[in-house]
Amino acid sequence: xxxxxxxxxxxxxxxxxxxxxxxxxxxxxxxxxxxxxxxxxxxxxxxxxxxxxxxxxxxxxxxxxxxxxxxxxxxxxxxxxxxxxxxxxxxxxxxxxxxxxxxxxxxxxxxxxxxxxxxxxxxxxxxxxxxxxxxxxxxxxxxxxxxxxxxxxxxxxxxxxxxxxxxxxxxxxxxxxxxxxxxxxxxxxxxxxxxxxxxxxxxxxxxxxxxxxxxxxxxxxxxxxxxxxxxxxxxxxxxxxxxxxxxxxxxxxxxxxxxxxxxxxxxxxxxxxxxxxxxxxxxxxxxxxxxxxxxxxxxxxxxxxxxxxxxxxxxxxxxxxxxxxxxxxxxxxxxxxxxxxxxxxx
Amino acid sequence: xxxxxxxxxxxxxxxxxxxxxxxxxxxxxxxxxxxxxxxxxxxxxxxxxxxxxxxxxxxxxxxxxxxxxxxxxxxxxxxxxxxxxxxxxxxxxxxxxxxxxxxxxxxxxxxxxxxxxxxxxxxxxxxxxxxxxxxxxxxxxxxxxxxxxxxxxxxxxxxxxxxxxxxxxxxxxxxxxxxxxxxxxxxxxxxxxxxxxxxxxxxxxxxxxxxxxxxxxxxxxxxxxxxxxxxxxxxxxxxxxxxxxxxxxxxxxx
Numbered sequence: 166x167x168x169x170x171x172x173x174x175x176x177x178x179x180x181x182x183x184x185x186x187x188x189x190x191x192x193x194x195x196x197x198x199x200x201x202x203x204x205x206x207x208x209x210x211x212x213x214x215x216x217x218x219x220x221x222x223x224x225x226x227x228x229x230x231x232x233x234x235x236x237x238x239x240x241x242x243x244x245x246x247x248x249x250x251x252x253x254x255x256x257x258x259x260x261x262x263x264x265x266x267x268x269x270x271x272x273x274x275x276x277x278x279x280x281x282x283x284x285x286x287x288x289x290x291x292x293x294x295x296x297x298x299x300x301x302x303x304x305x306x307x308x309x310x311x312x313x314x315x316x317x318x319x320x321x322x323x324x325x326x327x328x329x330x331x332x333x334x335x336x337x338x339x340x341x342x343x344x345x346x347x348x349x350x351x352x353x354x355x356x357x358x359x360x361x362x363x364x365x366x367x368x369x370x371x372x373x374x375x376x377x378x379x380x381x382x383x384x385x386x387x388x389x390x391x392x393x394x395x396x397x398x399x400x401x402x403x404x405x406x407x408x409x410x411x412x413x414x415x416x417x418x419x420x421x422x423x424x425x426x427x428x429x430x431x432x433x434x435x436x437x438x439x440x441x442x443x444x445x446x447x448x449x450x451x452x453x454x455x456x457x458x459x460x461x462x463x464x465x466x467x468x469x470x471x472x473x474x475x476x477x478x479x480x481x482x483x484x485x486x487x488x489x490x491x492x493x494x495x496x497x498x499x500x501x502x503x504x505x506x507x508x509x510x511x
Numbered sequence: 512x513x514x515x516x517x518x519x520x521x522x523x524x525x526x527x528x529x530x531x532x533x534x535x536x537x538x539x540x541x542x543x544x545x546x547x548x549x550x551x552x553x554x555x556x557x558x559x560x561x562x563x564x565x566x567x568x569x570x571x572x573x574x575x576x577x578x579x580x581x582x583x584x585x586x587x588x589x590x591x592x593x594x595x596x597x598x599x600x601x602x603x604x605x606x607x608x609x610x611x612x613x614x615x616x617x618x619x620x621x622x623x624x625x626x627x628x629x630x631x632x633x634x635x636x637x638x639x640x641x642x643x644x645x646x647x648x649x650x651x652x653x654x655x656x657x658x659x660x661x662x663x664x665x666x667x668x669x670x671x672x673x674x675x676x677x678x679x680x681x682x683x684x685x686x687x688x689x690x691x692x693x694x695x696x697x698x699x700x701x702x703x704x705x706x707x708x709x710x711x712x713x714x715x716x717x718x719x720x721x722x723x724x725x726x727x728x729x730x731x732x733x734x735x736x737x738x739x740x741x742x743x744x745x746x747x748x749x750x751x752x753x754x755x756x757x758x759x760x761x762x763x764x765x
Contacts, residue, residue: 182662183655372632374622377611381619384610384659391606392620393591451610504662 181507189452189500193445193460200464204471216474224353228421230466231359234459235414236430236437237444238366239407241458244441245370246403247383247450248302248309252316253411253437256294257430259324260287260415265333265425268340280339287419288412294320295408303400324427334424344420355417362413366406367455379403383450432483436465439486442493447501465489519582521546521714522567522598522683527576529562536562537573538739544683549705549715551725551746554735555758560718563735564685567716568600569593580683591620599676600685603692607668609661613653614638616660617645617675645678646670649704666697673704677713684708685716690724702728722751736760 201217208216216222236253243250264287271279294316301312346354370376378399381389390396411430418429442448443464444457468489469482520543529537536559544550552560565571567578569590577586585593594600607616615622618638625634639656646653651670653663660668669689676684689705690698705715705728719725725732726746734741734757741757756762 182658186658186662368630372627372630374624374633377615377619377622377633380611381608381615384608385606387604388606388608388619391590391602392608393594394620 179507182504185500185504185507189445192496193443193457193464196443197460197464197467200467200471204467204474207471207475211475216471220351222470222474224347224351224356226463226466226470227356228353229470230462231353231355232414232417232433233436233440233465234359234363234462235410235417236433237410237440237458237462238363238455239403239410240437241366241441241444241446241453241455242370242376242379242403243309243407244438244446245383245450245453246379246400247386248400248403249438250298250309250313250404250407250411251434252294252298252313252320253407253414254430254432254434255317255320255324255427256291256408256411257415257418257433258425258427259294259320259327260291260412261419261425261429262324262328262333262415262427263287263290263425264416264419265335266327268335268337269333276337276339280337280343283337283340283419284416287416288409291408291412291415292405293408295405298408299401299404302404303397321427328425328427332424332426335419336423340420341423344417344422355421359417362410363455363459366410369406370455375399375402380451383452385451435483435486435490436462436469439490439493440465442490442497447497448494449501520544521581523579524563524567525577525579527563527566527573527578529566529571529573531562535738537566538737539576540735540738540740541576542733542740542743544714544716546682546714547709547712548731549709549717549729551729551732552716552718552735553720553722553725553732553754553758554741557737558735558758559738560735561687562738564600564687564716564718567593567683568598568685594679597680597682598685599679599681599683601669601672601676601687601689603688607660607671610659612639612658613646613656613660613663613671614640614642616671617642617678621679641678642674645674648677649674649707664697665693666700669693669697669701670704673701673708677708677711681713683714683716685718687718688720689717690719690721698724722754725754726751734758736763739763 205216208214236257240250240253264283267286268279268283271282298313298316301307302309343354348354348357370379378389378394381392381394382396382399386396414430414433419425440461441453441458444453444461446453446457465486468485472481472485473479522544524540524542527537527540540563552563554560562571566573569588569592573586577584580596580598585596608619614635615638623634623637624631626632642656649670660671689701693701702724705717708715717729729746731743731745732749732754733743734754736758737760741760741763753762
């Protein structure tokens with residue numbers, strides 16, 4: 166470039182900002198390492214043996230993470246677009262009980278066929294609240310917090326109605342094998358399926374126009390509209406994705422426990438939100454990644470399983486995960502404040 | 512002024528009216544814009560500057576009258592179509608996606624895709640390389656193009672919005688208060704950019720409150736007052752006092 170140009174625009178980006186950007190990408194990894202080290206150390210100190218060297222422990226953590234991750238994948242898109250979906254917990258429950266009811270109603274069919282029909286019905290019914298959410302929020306311009314809160318109530322009621330108010334147990338060998346089987350006796354099948362779905366979601370978010378427009382909407386919806394982004398279509402699409410992954414979480418639940426429960430996904434909502442925020446998504450939208458959400462789901466799963474492992478009453482899970490959400494959001498805010506302060510000083 | 516002026520105007524607004532409820536935002540406005548010319552739109556708040564540029568850019572449609580671009584009417588076009596024709600509008604808030612990098616911002620809505628294993632994939636590398644070129648063309652060099660544009664200065668962000676227009680070969684550039692909210696050195700840079708664009712034959716409509724800026728960069732000034740045209744002058748044939756008088760409605764040409 167011409168160095169003698171009179172008013173060339175300067176291009177120095179402060180080092181603090183670069184470090185901050187690096188830290189944003191790295192901190193969830195650091196948190197994961199810390200939490201692994203913590204439980205490993207505790208295990209050696211108290212029981213005198215390894216925690217993560219034990220295959221059963223690792224499998225259990227991964228299965229727990231799979232449940233969280235399934236709901237968190239679609240939620241990642243929604244939080245990046247600066248929205249929220251509170252209905253996913255009961256969408257998962259709705260899918261879980263519908264699948265169980267369908268399988269129960271078809272005892273004379275081959276288990277593989279009734280299992281397939283159960284999954285189809287479960288996912289199919291899960292997409293209905295997704296369509297309604299998408300319509301309310303993209304077309305009717307209802308704020309996502311309110312729209313999905315309403316659907317939280319509706320799906321909850323419908324799920325309990327379908328289940329007849331109780332847990333619906335099933336006897337289906339294929340479902341049981343799907344939920345509890347292991348490839349090569351090592352990798353649980355749900356984990357494998359979750360990996361495939363995760364890769365697809367990563368592709369959509371990181372490499373397609375749809376994913377890019379999700380970020381663009383979350384960053385500045387006006388600029389997205391002016392750039393010609395069809396925000397109605399994108400909003401509708403992300404609520405469908407969210408309903409789909411929540412439905413998958415319900416399917417995994419019914420397969421794993423051979424029973425569908427209307428409140429199957431209710432406790433996972435908090436965990437899924439936590440996973441997305443720990444994974445680096447910003448409260449104000451516009452940032453977050455699938456890789457980050459995977460790490461977030463692993464962190465929450467390790468905390469959950471680890472607390473049980475070290476003998477804490479299970480209610481501590483809720484307290485810990487709640488605190489982790491708050492910490493993640495505080496870190497996000499201080500990051501934003503620091504960035505603003507640095508910009509102001511430069 | 513460029514030699515194009517003798518020729519036909521690039522953009523013509525003809526007898527345009529627009530009403531919002533009880534407010535007559537535009538009353539029978541007509542103006543012509545020639546290639547390589549900088550036209551300043553001046554007027555007090557509520558004089559109808561924004562309504563006028565929004566009608567040109569396709570956001571609003573005139574109630575009556577028409578807008579011609581290269582001799583064809585564009586009064587019923589969508590903002591997207593207008594932009595594809597080569598009329599780019601840079602709003603005051605710049606409309607950048609703050610969380611995305613420079614390359615994406617220049618290409619947003621018109622992304623370049625490539626195929627990997629048969630799947631369509633955003634070609635981020637291509638877009639970033641093109642962005643470097645587009646910025647360099649305007650005399651700007653950024654050291655880290657992977658940073659979200661939120662981390663860039665006001666002048667740099669303005670430059671990105673302008674280079675997006677240049678990259679997509681805009682023939683008409685509409686700028687809404689480009690120097691507002693900028694520090695003095697950055698205002699300088701933006702005014703330099705405007706002159707550079709003008710040298711390349713781009714016609715620029717430039718809204719400003721700042722009469723110094725107007726007199727510094729524009730060839731012609733068009734003054735609005737409560738929706739109507741208060742007057743139009745070549746910049747060398749007028750002065751600040753007259754412009755202020757027109758803005759206050761104390762001078763009316765017709």
